[in-house]
Amino acid sequence: MAVHGIDLGTTYSCIASVDDVSRPTVHRNAEDADTTPSVVFFETPENVVVGQTAKDSAVLEPDLVVSRIKRDMGLDVTRTMHGRPYTPEEISAFVLRKLAADAEMATGSRVEDVVITVPAYFGAAERDATRKAGQIAGLNVIDIISEPIAAAITYGVLNPGEDCRILVYDLGGGTFDTTVITLRDGDIEVVCTDGDHELGGADWDDRLVELLAERFRLEHPDVTDPLDDKQTEQQLRRDAEELKKSLTSRTKHTVRVMHDGRVAKAEVSREDFERLTRDLLDRTVEITRRTLSTARSKGVESFDHLVLVGGSSKMPSVAETLAKELGVQPRLQDPDLAVAKGAALYAFEETYRRLLAGGAREQAEEMAARAGLSSGEQQRIAERTIKTVASRAFGIKAVSVNTRREYVAHLVQANDPLPADVTEGFATLDDYQTRVAIEVMEQAGAEASEAVEDNNRIAEGDLAIPPGKPAGFPIEVTFTLDTSGLLHVTAREHETGQQLDLNVQIGGMTEEDVAESRASLSHLTVS
Secondary structure (H helix, E strand, C coil): CCCEEEECCCCEEEEEEECCCCCEEECCCCCCCCCEECCEECCCCCEEEECHHHHHHCCCCHHHEECCHHHHCCCCCCEEECCEEECHHHHHHHHHHHHHHHHHHHHCCCCCEEEEEECCCCCHHHHHHHHHHHHHCCCEEEEEEEHHHHHHHHHHHHCCCCCEEEEEEEECCCCEEEEEEEEECCEEEEEEEEEECCCCHHHHHHHHHHHHHHHHHHHCCCCCCHHHCHHHHHHHHHHHHHHHHHHHHCCEEEEEEEECCEEEEEEEEHHHHHHHCHHHHHHHHHHHHHHHHHHHHCCCCCCCEEEEECHHHHCHHHHHHHHHHHCCCCEECCCCCHHHHHHHHHHHHHHHHHHHHCCCHHHHHHHHHHCCCCHHHHHHHHHCCEEEECCCCEEEEEECCCCCCEEEEEEECCCCEECEEEEEEEECCCCCCCEEEEEEEEECCCCCCCCHHHEEEEEEEEEECCCCCCCCCEEEEEEEECCCCCEEEEEECCCCCCCCCCCCCCCCCCHHHHHHHHHHHCCCEEC
16 A cells, blocks of 8 residues: 655645655646645535635635635634534645545555655644644544655655755745755754744735735725725735736736726736835745754754745745855755655655564565665665754743742753653642642744743643642653654652653644544545
8 A cells, every 4th residue: 555745735735655666756636736725615514625626716705715724733723614613633634635535536546644744843733733634534644744854855866875965945835944954875864943834925925915905996996995805805815826926937917906896907017026025035034044053053054955845935036035145056846746755755765664663574575666666775765864853942831939930941942853852850839739730831932932921832731749748849741752743741750659640632632532523524525
């Protein structure tokens, strides 16, 4: 059975697997396109439409269409459709079901085992939510890996035998991150990463939407604002995306804005567009410079290649600005498909390695033979290592004994090597406490801070304390962050001789919620 890699994007998604000559191949969807819009249309209570048709439906039925749901992953929010609330995990699961079903139709092979990619700067809650989305979709999620790692795997396959340091600049539809990675003898090591999961091509689109609306308002000041009408707004969003794509190859383009029986012709030049969005591009440059500064502090003084990934990196101003700022000519590395292809390669290699580790050598060799791998290639896969880092700092909320000031004690720092397993000692604050509240905190800003307001609470739970204990009774907290960026927290006390564990639930859905969602949504038709 084939294993698959899925690029679950904010605006577009795609799925790939390794073919019989060991090449990563993207599977075209039922509409014969490489990528599928990450848009969900709740047509009826029993039928959900995903993809281009859903995107087109947003113009007529904007209240029944959900897009950019990736930005809500890890948040405890819902969208109500036909009287039923849906979590971000459930909505993302519909996109995953569409990708899987179309791949099965294209290949005739069942899609079960998958690796799903996430932005490098996704935290524990977002990564866990992505894993749960896959489970709700009925998939076995082998692993969650960062998009730049997937891109680096693709880059390494296309440039075999090259030892180098690369800077991956990943500007997707809804997220941005930048990562320094070393490739050495086929091994991949992430040096550091940084980013902003609320910055992406969709923000460039938003600026164009406002520009088109403003051009209409200037020409027709006597009619209502086009952005006050949901249908007109959705049409403007479609027009803005097409305008952005057009200005990639053309220097100017004209859009007809129609609203309330009136029409305005808005001519937009590439120069207009770049001036309008300069601050957004500058934010990506600032983050990139911060990443390079962190890399230097870790001993990586320079990089050999600048690799552009993500559909939005195709905007001419991106390559021009980066070349000027960094003095290196960027390489546009199959920006729309590189991540899915890398995920497919990783899924194949990880499954092969796990089969070998589990003693299933015959099954592993059969898998390698189907992919046409030589014995040398099999050995390289078996020996390849991938090392990554924490995307953010993680800790718990603590209280100063003397001042009673609340602060965050970070156990794992941003860009610490993974896996991380850190244990620190704490103590009760008052006499006769019967419980300790464990509040797990995650860095929210660009840099780690002990101020509570600069962190997000991503989980909480209580640890029971034996009765009659004085203030200062010791407890121990352990943070285990695996290579996927998924966090496990335990808290314990040892005096009674019994270990008390607190398994903190990360994210908005419990495993029971996931099982219930998978069952309740399985009867819905996804097309």
